[in-house]
Amino acid sequence: MNLIAKDSRITAMGMLVEAYTSLRTVLEQELHxxxxxxxxxxEVLLRLGRSPGRRLRMNDLAVEMHLSPSGLSRLVDRVAAAGLVAREACETDRRGAYAVLTAEGARRLAEALPVHERGLERHLAGALDPAELEQLTALLRRVRDHVRAEAGPIVAPLR
Amino acid sequence: MNLIAKDSRITAMGMLVEAYTSLRTVLEQELHxxxxxxxxxxEVLLRLGRSPGRRLRMNDLAVEMHLSPSGLSRLVDRVAAAGLVAREACETDRRGAYAVLTAEGARRLAEALPVHERGLERHLAGALDPAELEQLTALLRRVRDHVRAEAGPIVAPLR
DNA sequence: GTAGGGTTCTTGCGTGTGCAAACACTGATA
DNA sequence: TATCAGTGTTTGCACACGCAAGAACCCTAC
Structure with a gap:
């Protein structure tokens, strides 16, 4: 049995894992x-901040964040306990709930955004010139779209 | 405050997250x-299987898997409980321990490998032709190396 | 030889997450 | 109107992980 696996697909997958992991790790460390x-x-603050009314339905936020509904519910609990978001009832569907950015949340987001931008600039844009960055984006998009098409829409959780 | 973030770096990061997440998710689902x-x-079985003597020191395995030592220790507990690996004392350093593939572990690995290969083939190689796959690998490697160089060697855990 | 600082691994504890069930509500059908 | 299958959210529980502390051991310096 040959397990040396010098196969280009395995290498590509390995690089995907490593690029993703190292980038995410360093960005989160700097942010924190x-x-x-x-x-x-x-990410919650960011997604709410760029949404109309600075609010999003719990379910939509869960999907955007690739989190299960229960996972998101408790994440919002924690962020709300810190005073950065609030829950708001939905006017048209009484089952529904919004997560809304508070003033304090908006302030913290405004403070955090430049840090995130700078990290991306240094660690991602610093590695590649603009044309290469476009290339990378295009290739990754093809992979994502292909996976989603092949696998049906069951591509959410499982971390 | 403009949060629409059409910025190419943010898009690139988004694609990295989505390509990684969807690929990893679908591969794990199929494997399971x-x-x-x-x-x-x-991953434990795979890494042991391609190592000399089908064994690896716990610490080395932890580093390879981007896991903390404690996380790996308990992962090996579980895999050992399933009978697929065993712990073995290190002859030259009595603090040390190896994780070793059992016969059953090797059998299960041999069974799982084609599934993994086929998934990679379908979902990754199916999205890109060979030249593009090389290109993607090269770009990702540049990102990884740049992050590691900029950020020092503190790029392990934090999931 | 022995002291002491560094290492390898494991364990106690806290925390973040998914799954399944519970709950409240909606919307379509009769 | 009454019913009922489906939807949006939260909660109970289990589990995988990281951090910090502990235990056993190595190795160098004296």
Missing amino acids: AHTGLSGPTF | AHTGLSGPTF
């Missing part, structure tokens, strides 16, 4: 060091 | 459906 925010907390 | 093995368990 400069703002005290965890990765998931920042 | 066909072999009953979880992703981390399979």
Whole structure:
């Protein structure tokens, strides 16, 4: 049995794992060091901040974040306990709930955004020139779209 | 505050996250459906299987898997409970321990490998032609190396 | 030889997450 | 209107992981 696996697909997968892991790790470390925010907390603020009314339905936020509904519910609990978001009832569907950015949440987000941008600039844009970055984006998009098409829409959780 | 973030770096990061997440998810689902093995368990078997003597020091395995020593210790507990690996004392350093593939572990690995290969073939190689795959690998490697160089060697855990 | 600082691994504890069930509500059908 | 299958959210539980501390051991310096 040959397990040496010098196969180009395995190498590509390995690089995907390593690039992703190292980039995500360093970005989260810097973010936490400069703002005290965890990765998931920042992502909640970011996604709410760029949504109309600075709010999002719990379910939509869960899908965007590749989190199960229960996982998101508790993440919002924690972010809400920190005062950065609030829950708001949905007017048209009484089962529904929104997560809304608070003023304090918006402030913390404004503070964190430049840190995130700078990290991306240094660690991602610093590695590749603009044309290469476009190339990388295009290739990754093809992979994502292909996986989603082949595998049906069951591509959410399982971390 | 403009949060629309059409910025190419943010897009690139988004694609990295989505390509990685969807690929990893679909591969783990298929693996589990066909072999009953979880992703981390399979990775343990794979790494041991391609190592000389089909064994690896716990610490080395932890580093390879981007896992903390304690996380790996317990992962090996579980895989050992399933009978697929065993712990073995190190002859030259009595603090040390090896994880070794058992016969049953080798059997299950041999069974799982084609499933993994086929998944990679379908979902990764199926999205890109060979030249593009090389290109992707090269770009990702540049990102990884750049991050590691910039950030010092503190790029392990934090999931 | 023995002291002491560094290492390898494991264990106690806290935490973040998924799954399944519970709950509240909606919307379509009769 | 009454019913009922389906949807949106939260909660109970289990589990995998990281951190810090502990235990056993190595190795160098004296």
